[in-house]
Amino acid sequence: MSAIITLSLLAILVLYLGLFKARRALLPVSLLGLVATVVLYGVQWGKTAEPLYSGMVLFDHFAVVFSVVCVILTILVLLLSKDYFDKSSPHVAEYYALLLFSLTGAVLVVSFHNLAMLFIGIEIMSVALYILAGIRKKDFASNEAALKYFLMGAYSTGFLLFGIALLYGASGSFDLAAIKEYVVSNPQGISPLFYAGILLLIVSLAFKLGAAPFHFWTPDVYDGSPILITIFMATVVKTAAIAGFLRLFYFCFIPLQDFWVPVLLVMTIITLFVGNLTAIVQQSVKRMLAYSSISHAGYLLFAIVAIGATSANSVLFYVTAYSLSTIIGFGSLILVKRATGSEHFEAFNGLAKKNPYLSLAIAIAMLSLAGIPLTAGFVGKFMMFSGVLADYQVLLVVLAVINAAMGIFYYFRVIVAMYFKPLDRDAIVVSGPYRVVFFLAALITLLLGVYPAWLTGLI
């Protein structure tokens, strides 16, 4: 709980710093606050967790680990934000504050123990992002992204609320423990309202996750938003969404598996194919990464299809691997776009000659996204696939392997452009924070690929 208070106060402090024109202090203060949050979570680790505030939040290992992942990803995003916002607008403090608010929402989403908290967490997370998507006021694409995200997001909130209301109508409580009690104690007499509620919750959570057929906003919003905000959406928000999804279903709905697993199974397969097939034909790297994030949402859903005790670990591993690589992918795109003004694959041509280290980091990220051995992405995919195989869903694994092969095709286009398409170009200047972020992300990706046990035993 102290972590959530720290985060909210930190955001308000940042707002005040903006008021007093202390622009140079913004980034250090935010980073310091985030590090303090991680430390506070670390202190909590290992203590027996109990639901706090009449069962509103529960900081068990699951919540703590995913919160720490969200906070660390935000630290990396904020490091990339140095020199990024200063050019576009004078309201930098507000941007930082909104990012921190959004992070607060994400942390609530992963640690809720009451559906009211889930709703408020998702809303805080999304409302801040609706605005952040549209901060380039003069840019038409950014306006479109903000409007689209807002309208679709508000609509999906309606589904979430209706679902929660139906669950409440059936079970008489918002509390996860009470809902679980209701499901376990009436194996025969579960109200039909409850099933409708589960379906509506699947709709709204799949929307937040960006899984097909509720993915239509993803490419336009990811493409139109400023790249830094896209990184935040593709990493922190996705982490929070899948963790909240898993938490709800793992806590409450396991006895009703026969009902919702087929639904999610179909959605997973559609998501994989939609994401990968459309990513293949893209010409812009930003759009390619947006579609690839849809397909990764599909891989993440594997853990819920084959829900069990190991699901949390595989989601944790997969989401960490995916987020680190995404940060490198989009982060390098910021640099390339700044240097060439283009987001197309051709903008990466000949990068390896002039920026060998940057190219190496991008290559590692792409290999990890594609799931090549010795990277974290491979271990993540391996854990997901083996979890599903243990559930005897052979067809799903076969389809997923086909999709992984498609993924290799489009991720390698970036690598081929960098290494095998020579072009005379100037070296891109990579500033200090970017170096740190790329180095850390690439290093962790490789280390986790070789020693996966560091992360797998946590939850």
Next chain:
Amino acid sequence: MSVFYFVAFLSIFFALMTIFTKNPVHSVLYLVITFFTFTVHYILLNAQFLAVVNFIVYMGAIMVLFLFVLMLLNLNKDTEPLKSNLVKFMGVIAGMCLLVTLAASFRLLQISDPVVLKNPDIGLVSNLGKVLFSDFLLPFEISSILLLTAMVGAVLLAKNDPKKV
């Protein structure tokens, strides 16, 4: 009971009118009436606080704001985006699927004793306040972050960028 059926009929009727009228201003006015019938429903359920909030905030503030925005936008036939028949068709199918799912699950319900509530005063302001400040204190407080976020965002989006000096 007959009051309920009458008001329920009115809400469904005006909700349908909201969708089917061509004129957007009429549509909003019908929506206002729909919300008014909801207010009557809340009063019938003895949920006075909800009724008042629905009346003042939704009907009064938000819908009037909506009406002003619509009038300022000056919508007419020419600006209406054309949707292909395929999209309409898909929309109808998806909406009907949702309707069938919900209707089916409602149909399977047993009707409980409709008038007997454990505590008939549960919707009164004092009871709501007690719940908000005891059991639901944390969500209540955290809503302030949500409101602050929305406020910061609204100011941020609406404010003019000052000229660079």
